[in-house]
Amino acid sequence: MATPVAAPGGAVAAGENRRFKNQLKKVYTWYTGGFILFLIALAIAEQMGLPRSIIGYVFLLATVGLYAGIGVMSRTSDAAEYYVAGRRVPALFNGMATGADWMSAASFIGMAGSLYLLGFNGLAFILGWTGGYCLVALFLAPYLRKFGQFTIPDFLGARYGGNIPRFVGIFAAILCSFTYVVAQIYGVGLITARMSGVSFELGVFLGLAGILVCSFLGGMRAVTWTQVAQYIILIIAYLIPVIWLSVKITGVPVPQLVYGKVLEKVGQREEQLLKDPKEIQVRDIFKQRAADASAKLKDVDKSYAEGKAALTAAVTKAETDNAGVAAVDDAKKALEAYPKDAAAAKAAWTKDTGLAARAAPPLRHAEAFPGKDEAARDVSRRNFLALVFCLMVGTAALPHILMRYYTTPSVRQARESVFWSLFFIFLLYFTAPALAVLAKFDVYTFLVGSEFSKLPQWVASWQRVDPSLLSIVDINRDGIVQLAEISIGGDIIVLATPEIAGLPYVISGLVAAGGLAAALSTADGLLLTIANALSHDLYYKMLDPHASTARRVTISKVLLLVVALIAAYVASLKTADILFLVSAAFSLAAAAFFPALVLGIFWKRANKWGATLGMIAGLGITFYYMATTQPWLRGVFGVTGSIADHTWWGIQAISAGLWGVPMGFVVIIIVSMLTPAPNRDIQELIEHVRYPNLKGDTVNTLGT
């Protein structure tokens, strides 16, 4: 990777910037071409008989090796290079890097699946995770670039004066980034394990090695150039299978333009399936099983004894009646399958009550805010809008994203860079809903109604790999697949698309490599954010302001290693409700940072105490709401009483930022009005960040 050395810390001459950009274009064009050739070569090798396990290994080693190579070539110990890639990243490339930084394993693997399962309501994620960039563009990116230091707490510290706002910023940055990075490392472990066949725990640490080679030696500079490479891989990996599936179903290779017609057909099929007597029969069986289980749960010991006695009696009866060997065997098997003790029975029955969910009729994919009555629909709509709000504001407040806009050469390019960021993110996000609809069409028309003896090959192989992703059981024993008999996990939609579309195994390997790229790139950005908050903000700015550059960068590297190991350890425990933690990060970031950052730029009167208390209040109320309404956190904090008692206005825990963000704004405004206005220096700093180049301006905030 070509990353010529430039004058550290400052702006470089225009000519040099242009040369650098042209060189980057050349390098990444060759890279993309090379990657496609690599794919073709592997596909040919597969046709000639290269086994699948080898293909998985080749992908894993080739891509991680590539990232490592970029990481090693970009090693640096210069502060501006390490923290902000020397501020030489052109808008277009910063856009790609932001895209990879932004799109995590959840976006890549989980998104289309969530849309498949949730229908219209899942689109809250699509809207929220793209629309947030409008807020980044209008309120933050150009101003943060003009300010031009290294971290988000840097801005809080300079704008609000003193270490207290900075410290709250450090705390919040670590809180939201750490929960997020644990989920990424978890994803890395899963994918590595799947690609190479090692155990999950080993996969976590192998993946960790992949993350560290990128970020450890070269900090932001290495992460930036790997993220660009990772974006190219992940977008190719996402688009190829969807385009292929679209050709198979619609005959048109632009799924995004034509899936409206497919959605219509899915709608017609849904109406048939809602009325189909066999479907209703299967749903009734589930309803019955769930009802039986809850009846038994009323007196576990008694029902357990009764059940066991009945089965034992059946065995005896079969034996004494001479009913035949087969009948006796069946009765014995049933007895063996019976839970060993009352506690096991209780667990099994509690699980069975969950079958009630499968007794529900399938949702209509395009219906907005389904509900049984007007009130339920209202609550659903409210939660949809609240979630969109939290995800958007959270997007515009996550430090690892905002930090990327420090790396462009100018304010001008920072603005353009937000456009490129959203453009590259858009490419994936407007494809995911199309994939969900195409996959649904395939399942509803080809899988449902087929015979159990003739299931497609991909169904059999995924049932074997992971029953939680896909399991089909002939509940009503008619030999035909009913929709209600299919239990599907969201992640399978992206993972199995190549096979559904009938593509060679190479493409499945490519999809896994894309998922790995998405998870690794996000993890890199997050780890860097945490390590920088600790080394730059906490150590250098607060504890030892006289530390030399080399010392600061070394400390940052050591901390990166420590944080990565802790995160990997937490991920390998597999304990917490990780999906919830990711969404929690958005609400927490939104409440902590957005009001303080925006008012810091747009309202000169906002002061130290207002910002400090506003951040604490916003974080506090968001956290309080989550702790009282989210099942896992309720367990941790021992909250009693029903969830409904604690919810306000029917809003779910995932959207707790709906309370935190306004709270932050209100507290900052009120407290600032009650305390003295910021001094002259800070007023001038605000003017400094508002203008890309203010003549007569003596303020210089550029970090070195």
Add this chain to the structure above:
Amino acid sequence: MQLTTKQQEYWRKNLRITGILLFIWFVATFVMGFYARPLNEINFFGWPLAFYMSAQGSLIIYVVIIWYYARYMNNLDRVYDVEEAEDE
């Protein structure tokens, strides 16, 4: 330092365009979302309209908002003489 009238006008224009674009963003997101059920009655090339907007239409509006803001402001920098010197 004291800002000149021209500089103050630059900031006012910035606030104005920010407000206008924010309003469009709000309509494309929350007003559209609020009326999703009635909007879904309208068929748009096979998609129910609100589904289309949430899956694609509003996203395109977001991209255009950001593109327009960058273009407008980069131009405004030049007109009001606040653009950076050392850039390509």
